[in-house]
Amino acid sequence: MKAIKYLFSILAIALVCSACVDYSDASEAVTAKVQLQLPDVLKGHMSLEGHTVSLQLNGVTYSAQTDAAGVATFSNIVPDVYNISTSWDITSSEYNRITGSSQVNDGATVSGSLNAQLINGSQPLLLTTTLSVKRDIVISKIYAAGSKDKNNKRYVAGQYIELYNQSNDSVDVAGLYIGLLETDVPQAYTLDNLKTNYADSVVLVKQVFRIPTDKHYMVAPGGTVLLVNSAVDHSLNSPMEHSLLKADFEAKDVKGKMLNNPEVPALQNVFNIYSGISYMNILTTGQGVVIFRTSADISQLKLTYKFGKTSGTQYGLLPKRYIIDGVDFIRHKATGTDVGEKRLYGDIDAGYISINATAGLSGEVVYRKVTSTTAAGQSILMDTNNSSNDFQVSTTIAPRTF
Known part of the structure; x- marks a missing residue:
């Protein structure tokens, strides 16, 4: 009985003490400012005022809108870890006037982000921004997740990448x-590692494919290019x-395990770290993609170990x-998406996109929104050069539809 009395006394003291602890700082709203x-290239040519900054x-x-000094003020914000971003467009004439460029373009985008x-x-x-010329061809969809077949088995043969003529x-x-x-876990190089060894000048790829050059492959305005396995x-x-x-190009499986269509032209596999895989090795949890043009011999890319x-x-x-365009499509873990797993620099993709499923096989497609x-x-x-803004996820959207 005495032991029980002691126990009640200890609990009472603990309750009193816990009531004295101040937890208010953890959730008290604050005013946040983003500069x-x-x-x-735009300093002195463009006002800092009137640009939208977002916290997510x-x-x-x-x-919130920036003032004349370029400061966006957010009132009554609960302290936490946010993604911060901004983006706005400038016209082709503005771009050429400011930069002195005679390049034919569809304008440019000013964008910046701070993740986590x-x-x-x-x-x-401080939110720094970069200037990027708008692209004619962009990555419009990536279907990496795959699904389950009618027998509830893993099904990934329907994966695809879609491009769009803007x-x-x-x-x-x-x-x-x-x-x-590259899609290793843990990743072969973090962005900090790339900065240390390569001064932010390269990205790591595991495979590169090329659309054939045997003839012209013209894509009309608003047209798509469907790349499949x-x-x-x-x-x-x-x-x-x-x-x-009706895919436009197919990455042929030389081993014959993947069913191919002889009527669809072959994508050329010009660089591959896998000796036994000739098709696009798209990870179901997420697959970052870049598109690019060059006259260099891509089969002779310089190599690096982890x-x-x-x-x-x-x-x-x-x-x-x-690189013309890139989408940082990274995995979604049970604990959330780790922005430390980004593979692309902010001037290629200031954000990232993820599906909701942690292992894929959910039928989820990431695709660009229509503006x-x-x-x-x-x-x-x-x-906007930021996949967190530009992309969303669907389980119903079909190829070549938006």
Whole structure:
């Protein structure tokens, strides 16, 4: 009985003491300030005022406009880890006037981001931005997840990558390269590792494919290029899949395990770290992709082992200057998406996109949002150089639809 009395006494003391602990600092709202910094080429040519800065947390977005000094002020913000971003477009004439360029383009985008940034109101946060010319051809969809077939077995034959012509003119995609970023866990190089060893000049690829150059492959305005591993009707095998019979190009499986369509032209496999895999080795949890053009011999890319290693798998070092567009499609873990697993620099993709499933096989496609439609009926896809803004996830969207 005495022991029970002692126990009640201890519990009472503990309750009193816990009532004395101040937890208010952890959730008390603060005022956060974000200082916008223009790219050097725009300083003195563009106002800092009137640009939208966004904070994102758990799918909720908070927005504020910058003042004349370039400061966006957020009131009553709960301290937490946020993703911060901004982007806006400038016209072709503005771009050429400011930069002195005579390059034909569809304008440019100013964008910047800070991922996984702690906001506690203690000091202003600096948000730097970069300037990128708008692309004619962009990556519009990546279907990496795969699904389950009618027998509830893993089904990945229907994976694909889709490209889209944003411009007002037909574009010849002959000779265009498609690079698949390395997908090791843990990753072969973090962005900090790349900075240390290569001064932010390269990205790591595991495979590179090329659209053939045997003739012109013209894509009309608003047209798509569908790149697949197996150009057959996959809807017959899984309700979450689609027919890829009308794909434009197919990565042929030389071992014959993947069903190929002889009527669909072959993608050329020009670089590959896998000796036994000739098709696109797309990871179901997420697959970063870049597209690029160059006259260099990509089969002779410089190679590197994992950071700090001198043996094992070697990856291709793709010069960043070649890249036209890139999507940082990284895995979603049970604990959330780790932005430390980004493979692309902020000037290629300031954000990232992930599916919801941790292992894939969910039928989820990542695809660009539509921002507007022209008088001619052409969809204009969102391209702010930030996949966190530009992309969303669907289990129903079909190839060549938006």
